[in-house]
Amino acid sequence: QVQLEQSGAEVKQPGASVKVSCKASGYTFTRYHMHWVRQAPGQGLEWMGVITPSGDSTRYAPKFQDRIIMTRDASTSTLYMELNSLTSEDTALYYCAKDSGSFSGDYWGQGTLVTVSS
């Protein structure tokens, strides 16, 4: 069955970077786009970006455009999301999601809590 296993919680200082991973299993990793979505405390879901199956192209939400990098490693079926210049507003639960093939996320990781605090 499809599983997306995310890396553990992180605590970072303001101005630092964080890199979250998402290891996929149970399907052909190189056939599907992958997304990152986050939810800050008390807030709604927020789409961050998407990466193509081959990893050769990404599309980011405008608000993250200049400080996010999404990559993927086909050899380990792992997706990565790096967010730079962290502020307290980046404290959130970060989810990876597999695209269904029809512009929606059909399987999701369990979430990775990133806390930004001095």
Next chain:
Amino acid sequence: QSALTQPASVSGSPGQSITISCTGTSSDVGDSYYVSWYQHHPGKAPKLMIYDVTKRPSGVSDHFSGSKSGNTASLTISGLQAEDEADYYCCSYTSINTYVFGTGTKVTVL
């Protein structure tokens, strides 16, 4: 890129039907075949309930249905059940090849 507008809360009694609206613009909902809906219990993984405006993934109950008119998409839950109590989010593909979520709606079963 503003979030799509949803009512903050909707409630109903068991067995009733409720509808959650999701209002966007001609640059997202109004121009997209790709509107999806998610059920979310905070702290857990969201669950895809509707995709491509009206389609249900396998395993999702047929008492969930989706529709769209102009810039507004809707999710209807017919025959409301206690286990339907959750947060619901719409999501639309946009004209600049990004995605935008709705503000979220808390569904309460009375």
